[in-house]
Amino acid sequence: MQSFTFAPLAHIPSFEDGFNACLAIIEQHHSFCIVTHVNSDGDSLGSQLGFTHLLRQLGKTVHLVNPSHVPDNFHYLEGSKEIRVFDADRDTALLTGVEVIFVLDGNSPARMRGMEEAIMRSPAVKAVIDHHQAPVEFAAAYAIDTEACSTAELIYRFVAYLEERDGKTYCTPSLAEALYTGIMTDTGNFRFPRTTADVHRIIARLIEIGVEPYAVFDNVFNQNPMNRALLLGRTLSTMQTFHDGRLCLMLVSQAMMRETGTNIDHIEGFVEQTLGLQGVKMGAIVVELPDEIKMSLRSKGTIPVNTIAAHFGGGGHTNAAGCRTSTMSFAEAQATIVRLAKEYV
Ligand SMILES: [Mn+2]
CATH class of the missing domain: 3.90.1640.10 (inorganic pyrophosphatase (n-terminal core))
Incomplete structure (x- = not known):
């Protein structure tokens, strides 16, 4: 192609x-x-x-x-x-x-x-x-x-x-x-x-x-299958904060999706959970897909998550953006977001 x-x-x-x-x-x-x-x-x-x-x-x-x-x-x-x-x-x-x-x-x-x-x-x-x-x-x-x-x-x-x-x-x-x-x-x-x-x-x-x-x-929102709820539970348990609690990161691995019988569609909306945590100014979810890593970013106020997404070739809005990488590993993508966020949160 x-x-x-x-x-x-x-x-x-x-x-x-x-x-x-x-x-x-x-x-x-x-x-x-x-x-x-x-x-x-x-x-x-x-x-x-x-x-x-x-x-x-x-x-x-x-x-x-x-x-x-x-x-x-x-x-x-x-x-x-x-x-x-x-x-x-x-x-x-x-x-x-x-x-x-x-x-x-x-x-x-x-x-x-x-x-x-x-x-x-x-x-x-x-x-x-x-x-x-x-x-x-x-x-x-x-x-x-x-x-x-x-x-x-x-x-x-x-x-x-x-x-x-x-x-x-x-x-x-x-x-x-x-x-x-x-x-x-x-x-x-x-x-x-x-x-x-x-x-x-x-x-x-x-x-x-x-x-x-x-x-x-x-x-739109009240039709969740049970396996999505199970994946959400597992995803919430991956929550970590960085930069004095101002950045919240959640992860979804291939294994988590395989074990719950879910796919990328089921993750829609999960990232919003990050901003519900007290003190968090920016949230991200990093999703491991078969051939790439997908990231969704959210923020409050003027923190420009689209600028962070642009680093990976993605984009979006100031408070909501997304990006993908097929060159970084799951762990590298997580570490890169944490590093890039430091300047903004
Ligand atoms: Mn739109």
Whole structure:
């Protein structure tokens, strides 16, 4: 497989310019493929499906292809069963044949791990809607607002704008539920710093349209299989603190996953436990996978965990970031995080 390198985007347009550029692309084309990042989460799926429901009401043809499968707890989202897991032999022609590829909740083809080549070789117009920092050069349009709580919030702006322009309602119950899911999960259930009054006004509208907050929460978070609970127990027992209790580290080894019959999907959300410990300013979970080490980082205040993630070639936000390494051992990755964190905590 060819490997691609991407230059940082030299000029990041204002959100308004990027928004208008995306609107023009929507207007001018008929067939779309919407893709999102590897290891699907509530915001990637919620924004992908919310945007799909919008584009279809505008008469567009929409295909959905992701680099990884939809976790079971998001199957309640309407349209989720249409999402294909990318298969190069089957889906390269689809990506090549559509007029537009929209990349949501990610700003580099590298985030669509395994799909980079198909995306880059496709003659389709590429466009990005995202709220992460450090986009790379590959698309014709970028609607990026790093102040937004979620990509779902940005999709809502398209919905609201088009409703105003066309004088009709596009925010159907299915669309509302998709965007609610994205906002709820990416704000950590409405508690992270970007949970603004404007976000709550959007949520108010989504509830008015018919979203049931408890039902969504129940679908996403109350469906844990027993083996996940057992893995969480084992993971909590690995908790260690460093730097006078300001850094908390948790570990998940291959053996722990094997013994509990779990996989990477089951670890979603574990890292949040680190910040619950008194005095902790930064938390990390280091996960040993068969061919690489995956790390998720969280912080309070101004500690820039995305800077630490960038050391490993990853990224994210100030308070939530992630990265992977296939060159360091499990132990080396842990030691490196502890060492890098010292400067910030
Ligand atoms: Mn997001």
